[in-house]
Amino acid sequence: MKRSEKAIGSVANYVDERTGAAKWLKKNLTKVFPDHWSFMLGEICLYSFIILLLSGTFLTFWFDPSQRDVVYNGAYSPLSGVSMSSAYASTLHISFDVRGGLLMRQIHHWAALIFMAAIVAHLFRVFFTGAFRKPREFNWIIGIGLLTFGIVEGFLGYSLPDDLLSGTGIRIAEAIIQALPVVGSYLAFFAFGGPFPGTAFIPRIFIVHVLILPGLFLALITIHLMLVWYQKHTQFPGPGRTEKNVVGYPLMPVYMAKAGGFFFIVFSVTAFLGAVASINPIWLYGPYTPGQISAGSQPDWYMGWLDGLVRMAPPLETHAFGHTISWNILLPGLILPGILFTGMALYPFIESWVTGDKREHHLLDRPRNAPNRTALGAMSIAFMIISLVNGGNDIIATHFHLTINGIMWFTRIGLFIVPPIVFIITKRICLSLQRADRDLVLHGKETGRLVMLPSGEMVEVHEQLTDAQKWTLTQHQQPDALPAPLPESATRGLKGKLRKRMNQAHAIQIPAPTLSELKELDHH
Amino acid sequence: MSSIERFQNPGLPEHVHRKADTDPKAAKRAEQQVAILFLLSALGTVGTIAAYIYIRSDLYVYIPILGSTNVQQMSLGIGLTVATLCIGLGAIQWAKKLMPDTEVIQERHELRSEDQDRADFVETFKERGGEAGIARRPLIKRTLGIALGVVGLSPLVLLRDLGPMPKKYFETTNWTAGTRLVLDPGGAYIKPSDLEVGAVAQVLPELPKGTERTLENVGKDAVLLIRLRPEDFNLDAERLSWTYNGIIAFSKICTHMGCAVALYEQQTHHLLCPCHQSTFDVTRAAKVVFGPAARPLPQLAISVDAGGYLVAKQGFTVPVGPSYWERNSSNG
Ligand code: FES
Numbered sequence: 001m002k003r004s005e006k007a008i009g010s011v012a013n014y015v016d017e018r019t020g021a022a023k024w025l026k027k028n029l030t031k032v033f034p035d036h037w038s039f040m041l042g043e044i045c046l047y048s049f050i051i052l053l054l055s056g057t058f059l060t061f062w063f064d065p066s067q068r069d070v071v072y073n074g075a076y077s078p079l080s081g082v083s084m085s086s087a088y089a090s091t092l093h094i095s096f097d098v099r100g101g102l103l104m105r106q107i108h109h110w111a112a113l114i115f116m117a118a119i120v121a122h123l124f125r126v127f128f129t130g131a132f133r134k135p136r137e138f139n140w141i142i143g144i145g146l147l148t149f150g151i152v153e154g155f156l157g158y159s160l161p162d163d164l165l166s167g168t169g170i171r172i173a174e175a176i177i178q179a180l181p182v183v184g185s186y187l188a189f190f191a192f193g194g195p196f197p198g199t200a201f202i203p204r205i206f207i208v209h210v211l212i213l214p215g216l217f218l219a220l221i222t223i224h225l226m227l228v229w230y231q232k233h234t235q236f237p238g239p240g241r242t243e244k245n246v247v248g249y250p251l252m253p254v255y256m257a258k259a260g261g262f263f264f265i266v267f268s269v270t271a272f273l274g275a276v277a278s279i280n281p282i283w284l285y286g287p288y289t290p291g292q293i294s295a296g297s298q299p300d301w302y303m304g305w306l307d308g309l310v311r312m313a314p315p316l317e318t319h320a321f322g323h324t325i326s327w328n329i330l331l332p333g334l335i336l337p338g339i340l341f342t343g344m345a346l347y348p349f350i351e352s353w354v355t356g357d358k359r360e361h362h363l364l365d366r367p368r369n370a371p372n373r374t375a376l377g378a379m380s381i382a383f384m385i386i387s388l389v390n391g392g393n394d395i396i397a398t399h400f401h402l403t404i405n406g407i408m409w410f411t412r413i414g415l416f417i418v419p420p421i422v423f424i425i426t427k428r429i430c431l432s433l434q435r436a437d438r439d440l441v442l443h444g445k446e447t448g449r450l451v452m453l454p455s456g457e458m459v460e461v462h463e464q465l466t467d468a469q470k471w472t473l474t475q476h477q478q479p480d481a482l483p484a485p486l487p488e489s490a491t492r493g494l495k496g497k498l499r500k501r502m503n504q505a506h507a508i509q510i511p512a513p514t515l516s517e518l519k520e521l522d523h524h
Numbered sequence: 525m526s527s528i529e530r531f532q533n534p535g536l537p538e539h540v541h542r543k544a545d546t547d548p549k550a551a552k553r554a555e556q557q558v559a560i561l562f563l564l565s566a567l568g569t570v571g572t573i574a575a576y577i578y579i580r581s582d583l584y585v586y587i588p589i590l591g592s593t594n595v596q597q598m599s600l601g602i603g604l605t606v607a608t609l610c611i612g613l614g615a616i617q618w619a620k621k622l623m624p625d626t627e628v629i630q631e632r633h634e635l636r637s638e639d640q641d642r643a644d645f646v647e648t649f650k651e652r653g654g655e656a657g658i659a660r661r662p663l664i665k666r667t668l669g670i671a672l673g674v675v676g677l678s679p680l681v682l683l684r685d686l687g688p689m690p691k692k693y694f695e696t697t698n699w700t701a702g703t704r705l706v707l708d709p710g711g712a713y714i715k716p717s718d719l720e721v722g723a724v725a726q727v728l729p730e731l732p733k734g735t736e737r738t739l740e741n742v743g744k745d746a747v748l749l750i751r752l753r754p755e756d757f758n759l760d761a762e763r764l765s766w767t768y769n770g771i772i773a774f775s776k777i778c779t780h781m782g783c784a785v786a787l788y789e790q791q792t793h794h795l796l797c798p799c800h801q802s803t804f805d806v807t808r809a810a811k812v813v814f815g816p817a818a819r820p821l822p823q824l825a826i827s828v829d830a831g832g833y834l835v836a837k838q839g840f841t842v843p844v845g846p847s848y849w850e851r852n853s854s855n856g
Contacts, residue, residue, distance in 0.1 A: 030628075032628050032629070075581075099576055099581055099596060099600070100576065100596075100600045102594060102597045103598075103600050103601045103604075106601075135635050168783055168799065171781065172782070172799065174782065175845075175846040178848045179846065179847060184849050185690040186689065186690060189688060190683070190684075190687040195690075196743055196782075197743065198740065231635065232632055239533065239537055240535045240536030240627075240629065242533065243632075244631065244632050245629050245630060245632055246632055247627050247628070248627060248628065250628055253619070254623045254624065257618055258615070258619045258620075261612040261614070261615030261616040261619065262616065263612070264609065264612030265612035266612075268604075268606075268607075268608035268609035268612060271608060272605040272609075274601050275597070275598050275601020275602050275605060276590055276593075277590075278590070278591070290739055290743030290746065290782075291708060291728075291742045291746035291776060291784055292784055293784040293786045293798055293799070294798075307800075310816060311801060311815070311816060313816045315815065315816050315817055315818040316818060317818035317853065323851070323852070324848065324850075324851040324853045326846070328780065328816045328817070329781065329846075329847075360634070360635070362632060393801070394798070394801065404801050405814060408814075408815075467532075471532070474530065474531045514529060514531070515530060515531050516529045519529075
């Protein structure tokens, strides 16, 4: 035995005698993870979160979360002598006087945008492949929680510098709180320590931004990953893969090297963006004052769709009995997002109620094989994009020489019409893709080669798929309608009828080809 | 049904060897590539440190597309990029070319516990629960319920001092009868002749001597003055009497969500809020003509005092800014 091996051995012995870790590690170092590019989306979330922790910690060393008035006299001369909050002044200090400070600010902001984008992309991957099905419903809900807190965290983050743009965002947040029926004005006063803007809000959201929410993220991410570990990762269907196994590469060394390497690549992407792509140049906006505003105020993209909904809301308020209810704020700002997020969180349960499917699933669906789900997802994306378009209506209007009025009416109507159309089209596309799969399995690939039959007729040569390909295209379980007639109790009432309708829609599929059919065809 | 034959799972495909698995030369090449990447990374770190020490912090260059860029910040970022990218690429190259690439199969086990374990658990739970006797002692059960139910109240109560009560705060501003208008910024008094037709000015109420203007004040007191030709107005007699020589004054705080309504379009006499594009028609007492705002901007009645300076005739007759539950909106 070499010296170094001996040394490692004695350390390992020391630790194991006190923890018994060897037994657990022995099993888990060889744990298998399936490989697919889309499984990296979740990794990007994790890595950008780590980057956020690192760069954010750096920023806290100089950032002063205080709304105390100071007079600026730092390196950025255009604002010399201007009175501003200490939060804004210290952000300027980080950007102009701390070496690498601007870089870290920009890395932090870019990492936040990537974090949110990766969460959304990961969510879509999980949704479209049905990875949320039993037994992974808890992880789906945790994911929705992370998405929601991520939006809040991002909003608080860009509110902290207390520049004219972010102050306007806080002003809007205050108006939303103030609009809550009955308790609104009290809550607003409690949150801001008195009237807006006050001096309490930035210190308070600072602690939420750097301690409470990151702590929550850490806890939720840990549970999320432990569940992935314990339940084992899902895999795409293919030769050799079944519901009862997991096929891939072992944690050590392949997966460790790949995942570890990938962390550094994500880091390098944010570092590169931070180096060359200016983001949120707060010195251009000036300090916040409620009497001013910068034209073209835009929130970050993950808030943009909410902003778009707010912009297109009808000017509705109820004035009665000496009270005011602002539907123009509550509807797009709280009620609609509330319904959407609740619906999203409950989706796994809704789907299993509709299909009656209570089995465990570890093989992922190819999106075409779940046409309703895929169509629903596409429909939600359409909804988000339309709201997002209206969130940037001023910018789009100036760029494309349209009127804001036109865009607003287009999105107001489009919000109701486009998503259903997208649903129908997507479902059709899914079914035609199923049909194409079926043809492919039964008739093989077109080769483009022509041969002449003895009769003189020209036909194209078709090449049979391999066994592996045939299996991949036909392995999926096709849903049956719930036993028809459904038990009387299940179809009674509105709920039952709804379930029956949705269940029947769900069962519409192009039958997957079978070996018998192929043999039958070969006979002819 | 049973006669239908489905396709069979053909099992994992045969492993195909990579070049580096069979050809020692290829393996050597891969090894060298990885090593070069790791060395490049170290160079990147050296570059980063050099940039930190040797590049002046106030050096800017103009780069097309990027604009004026701080050289040091950018060099630090590029150095960091190289340092991390090369570690990442090296590790992945290593894994792909040199580490085993045979796919491994592991079994899954059903997550559900064995029936026996479940039954045992239920039994244990019941037995232990029985030892505590919570079912047999309803008094304890109920009082415990009360205690746990209210214990969370104290932290809630302790949060009460987060802020004061709003009282009448949302209904009041610093505008009263006779308050002089002062320019913001600057603080100068204004004569009607200072404003040309078509001009806009942001004003604030003059505060009593010794009172400092806070951001909270500005957030409620900010007012826009706009001068039109008197014949452009389309107002009822009362509102017309609130204007002076074609000068009309509105609260600058948007009735939607409180942004500053800052954009005035001379051609159409429209005021536009950049936040959600609520648009107010100045000639019709800031009636909402577009966007989500549900109420007009409150109008401030103005006139001139003995010195010829613009003053408020009275305070605002309705609360300014966004809505809230206690707001009585029956007269606007
Ligand atoms: S705050 Fe003015 S339109 Fe929303």
